[in-house]
Amino acid sequence: MEIGSEFHISHNKILYSEVFIYKDKDxxxxxxxxxxxxxxxxxxxxxxxxxxxxxxxxxxxxxxxxxxxxxxxxxxxxxxxxxxxxxxxxxxxxxxxxxxxxxxxxxxxxxxxxxxxxxxxxxxxxxxxxxxxxxxxxxxxxxxxxxxxxxxxxxxxxxxxxxxxxxxxxxLVIPETSNINSELVQKRFYAAILKSLYLKEQGNEHVKSEYLNLFNEAEMILDKSNIEASKIDSISKEIISHYNFESMLEVRKENYKILYTGLKELQAVEVINGRPDDNKVPLGFPIKVHDRDSLRNSLIQANIYPPIHWPLPEELLYEPTDAILNISRSILTLPCDQRYTEKDMNRMIKVIKNHYWS
Structure with missing residues (x-):
């Protein structure tokens, strides 16, 4: 199973419990x-x-x-x-x-x-x-x-x-969903459903190609369009209004702990956020490594897709400081979200250790 990249729709986790991410006046x-x-x-x-x-x-x-x-x-x-x-x-x-x-x-x-x-x-x-x-x-x-x-x-x-x-x-009055937003929502929602199908039927490269194209088309629309303020779409609001957040938070924390335990002694890897903390819920597991692109390639070959947060915007490359160059050239975020299990985390640890020990 692949790790990382875009989310898929997980039917057993939506419409699950009445826990709200947002407050009344958000x-x-x-x-x-x-x-x-x-x-x-x-x-x-x-x-x-x-x-x-x-x-x-x-x-x-x-x-x-x-x-x-x-x-x-x-x-x-x-x-x-x-x-x-x-x-x-x-x-x-x-x-x-x-x-x-x-x-x-x-x-x-x-x-x-x-x-x-x-x-x-x-x-x-x-x-x-x-x-x-x-x-x-x-x-x-x-x-x-x-x-x-x-x-x-x-x-x-x-x-x-x-x-x-x-x-x-x-x-303030927020406009209803715009035409641009509607198209993006449709593409992303269909792409997420197709990715769910792909994960159930590993090896169907046609389905994978379809959902990747839809995700890419959605990003291109967003990047090339002027920003239009719109309300959150009804599908997304329904999902977050009934999502099992307690489970999500616990899985993320536990996955972070597994990665930390497995990588903390590896000298080539700097764990950016340090030891696990119950007051923190990780978006990902960010690390710094001296050979970021090489490690990322090793992970991708193992169907693990860690994002880079972030490539520097062009205007910040004109006069970059040594500090942000250090970050941008070495940072990598390992996925540790609610889609994944202890087995997935251990697989990621094994690939990283093999990369440095082989």
């Missing part, structure tokens, strides 16, 4: 980039923000909405351990600018940063991207939180905005 939209654009457009109108300060390690989908609304932005530096360089943030922060903070792979920010953020909360809007830490037990540091739910469940669409500020966002 704003549910179609995609993470939509949430960013919708939030910033309205903050421009409501709070007159003049620009956005971003970390210099992120994915292109965070920058795209800022370009579309033509709002100024600048980058502050993080170090090789995903910690914010506070002096750099402080030197670049301007009056009226929002500050965008990412929770990288559940890595906890240091108390010094939390104190600094607390000191500027009265003068600058703080936006916290909690996609990587959506289920963690921790306090919010932002006026707003955003997250892609889709990354956790493989939904056709799904993102949220949480407003801890003044509640004005709750009164």
């Amino acid at each position: 704003i549910l939209l179609n995609y993470g980039r939509t949430a960013i654009k919708f939030l910033l457009e309205n903050l421009q109108d409501l709070e007159h923000i003049r620009g956005v300060l971003l970390p210099n390690y992120l994915c292109e989908s965070i920058i795209q909405p800022l370009k579309e609304i033509n709002i100024p932005y600048e980058f502050y530096k993080i170090d090789k351990d995903f910690k914010v360089i506070i002096n750099d943030m402080e030197s670049k922060l301007k009056p009226g600018w929002a500050v965008f903070v990412l929770d990288y792979f559940n890595v906890r920010q240091e108390k010094e940063l939390l104190n600094y953020i607390n000191n500027i909360r009265d003068t600058n809007i703080i936006i916290e991207d909690i996609t990587h830490s959506l289920f963690d037990i921790k306090e919010s540091i932002g006026h707003f939180q955003i997250a892609s739910i889709r990354k956790w469940l493989g939904l056709p669409s799904g993102a949220l905005i949480r407003d801890f500020y003044n509640g004005k966002m709750h009164n």
